Amino acid sequence: MIKGVLLDLSGTVYEDDKLIPGALEAIEPLHASGFPVRYLTNSSRIPRNKILSRLQGMGFTVHAEQIFTAPAAIQDYLREHSLTPWLLIHPDIEEEFTEFHGQSPDAVVVCDAEHAFSYENLNRAFRLLIDGASLLAVGDNRYFKQAEGLSLDAGPFVRALEYAVDCEAIVLGKPSQAFFHAAVAQLGCKPSEVLMIGDDVYSDINGALKAGLKATLVRTGKYRPGDEGKIVEPGASVCDDLLEALRDFQA
Amino acid sequence: MIKGVLLDLSGTVYEDDKLIPGALEAIEPLHASGFPVRYLTNSSRIPRNKILSRLQGMGFTVHAEQIFTAPAAIQDYLREHSLTPWLLIHPDIEEEFTEFHGQSPDAVVVCDAEHAFSYENLNRAFRLLIDGASLLAVGDNRYFKQAEGLSLDAGPFVRALEYAVDCEAIVLGKPSQAFFHAAVAQLGCKPSEVLMIGDDVYSDINGALKAGLKATLVRTGKYRPGDEGKIVEPGASVCDDLLEALRDFQA
Structure with missing residues (x-):
C-alpha cells in the first residue's frame, strides 16, 4: 500500500x-x-x-x-512570480539567492535566520511589509532540537511579522x-x-x-x-x- | 456625562x-x-x-x-505573586526592576526591549517558557510611530513566544x-x-x-x-x- x-x-x-x-x-x-x-x-x-x-x-x-x-521552493516561487526579495535569512545560505539581487524589493523572504533575527532586521522587514511587500516563509516550525537544547525556528518570527502587519505569510515549505x-x-x-x-x-x-x-x-x-x-x-x-x-x- | x-x-x-x-x-x-x-x-x-x-x-x-x-503594573504583579523574573526589557528601564533579581526565574517579562530582542535573548526566553515559566507582557501593541517611521513594539515578540511555546501571555498593560x-x-x-x-x-x-x-x-x-x-x-x-x-x- x-x-x-x-x-x-x-x-x-x-x-x-x-x-x-x-x-x-x-x-x-x-x-x-x-x-x-x-x-x-x-x-x-x-x-x-x-x-x-x-x-x-x-x-x-x-x-x-x-x-x-x-529555500529551493522559495527560489522557484520568486522566479515564477518575478519577485525581488529582501532576505531575512541565515548568512550561510545567501549563496543560494545571489541571482535575486535587486533594488526595490517587493517580497520579504523569511528563513531560519538565527542571529540575523535582530530587531533592526525584523523592523526593516516590517516596514517593507506594511508598505505592501509579500511575506514568503520557509515554514512555520516553532522550534527544533540542537545539541544544546531546543531552539527557535523561523515560525515564531513569521507569526511576529504577520501579527505586526495583520497579513498572512505564503509558506512554501x-x-x-x-x-x-x-x-x-x-x-x-x-x-x-x-x-x-x-x-x-x-x-x-x-x-x-x-x-x-x-x-x-x-x-x-x-x-x-x-x-x-x-x-x-x-x-x-x-x-x-x-x-x-x-x-x-x-x- | x-x-x-x-x-x-x-x-x-x-x-x-x-x-x-x-x-x-x-x-x-x-x-x-x-x-x-x-x-x-x-x-x-x-x-x-x-x-x-x-x-x-x-x-x-x-x-x-x-x-x-x-512596567509598573508588571512590577505590582511580580510582587503580588512572588515571582522571580527573567527580563527581556530595554536597558533604560532596568533600574525599575532592581528589586527582583534572583536565581531560578519562574517568569519571563517582555517589554519593548528594542535591540535587546536578539535571537539569543528570545531563545533564552523560549527555553524558560517551555520549561514552565509564566509569560508576562507589557502589552500586545503591534507598532508605534517614531520620527524615522513605524517601529515594532513588544506585541509581535509576545506573539512569537506564545506561538513557539503554545501558551498565552498575561498582558498587564x-x-x-x-x-x-x-x-x-x-x-x-x-x-x-x-x-x-x-x-x-x-x-x-x-x-x-x-x-x-x-x-x-x-x-x-x-x-x-x-x-x-x-x-x-x-x-x-x-x-x-x-x-x-x-x-x-x-x-
Whole structure:
C-alpha cells in the first residue's frame, strides 16, 4: 500500500551533524533496494549542497534531486512570480539567492535566520511589509532540537511579522500542500500511497495528513511527551525512531 | 456625562521627545481647572521618572501618581505573586526592576526591549517558557510611530513566544481590563464615565471599550487610514487630534 517514503531530516535522520542512532540502518536498505525515498526539509541554516554532502558523509546513497528544501521552493516561487526579495535569512545560505539581487524589493523572504533575527532586521522587514511587500516563509516550525537544547525556528518570527502587519505569510515549505505534492509527484505515487516520517507534529504530521499522505511521528529530535495529542486528523502512527517506523519496508 | 479622561502618551501627546501640535493647549486647561486626567501608557523604553520629567518639561502640570505605566503594573504583579523574573526589557528601564533579581526565574517579562530582542535573548526566553515559566507582557501593541517611521513594539515578540511555546501571555498593560480599571478607580469614576483617548485602535480603543469605557481614536502617531474600520464595538468616536477630542471639556 505504501509505495514511497518522505523523510524529514533534522531531528529525524540527524541532529546538528550527528546521525540519530539507527537512522542509517533504517534508511540505507531502502536506497539499496531501489524503494522510492525523498528527503523533505524546512532547514534553512545550511545550503542544499552541504545537506547532500552531510548525508553522503554519513553513508547515505543519496543524490541531489532527492532532497527537497524549503529555500529551493522559495527560489522557484520568486522566479515564477518575478519577485525581488529582501532576505531575512541565515548568512550561510545567501549563496543560494545571489541571482535575486535587486533594488526595490517587493517580497520579504523569511528563513531560519538565527542571529540575523535582530530587531533592526525584523523592523526593516516590517516596514517593507506594511508598505505592501509579500511575506514568503520557509515554514512555520516553532522550534527544533540542537545539541544544546531546543531552539527557535523561523515560525515564531513569521507569526511576529504577520501579527505586526495583520497579513498572512505564503509558506512554501512544509506544511504547504504544494511542497508535499511536488515531492510526491517525483516519487511517481499518489499522495495516499506515500508515508511522511518526521519529528514535528505540526509541519510533518498534520501537514502531511492534510495533504492526503500517511504520516508517522518519531519520538526523536524535538519530540516532547504529549505531542501525540496534537495530531488533528486520523491516519497517523507514532514510533520510537526511524528503525521502528521503517521496519515494514525492509527487503 | 464624562467625568474623567485617560490619555495615551506616545503618538497621542508626544512622538519621541516632541509634543504633538495642540496637545499642550488641549490638555493643560483640564489640569488647570482640576478636571480628572490620568496618563496610561504601555511605553517601556524609558523609565517612569523620565516620562514625568519629559511631560513637565513640555509644560504639563502633572504629578507622578497620575502616570500609569505597564512596567509598573508588571512590577505590582511580580510582587503580588512572588515571582522571580527573567527580563527581556530595554536597558533604560532596568533600574525599575532592581528589586527582583534572583536565581531560578519562574517568569519571563517582555517589554519593548528594542535591540535587546536578539535571537539569543528570545531563545533564552523560549527555553524558560517551555520549561514552565509564566509569560508576562507589557502589552500586545503591534507598532508605534517614531520620527524615522513605524517601529515594532513588544506585541509581535509576545506573539512569537506564545506561538513557539503554545501558551498565552498575561498582558498587564493595555488592553488589560485590570490596567484600565486601576486608573479609572484612581479617577474616582465608573468606567462608563471615563473617556480613553489614544492612537492605537487595538490597545487604546478596543481595549477601553471592552473594559466598559468610552473611547476616542486620534488621527496622530501610528494612526493609518482604515484604522476606524478595526473598531470592534460601538461607543467610539474618531478625531483629528487631542485639540478636537478634548474640545468639549474646556472650561
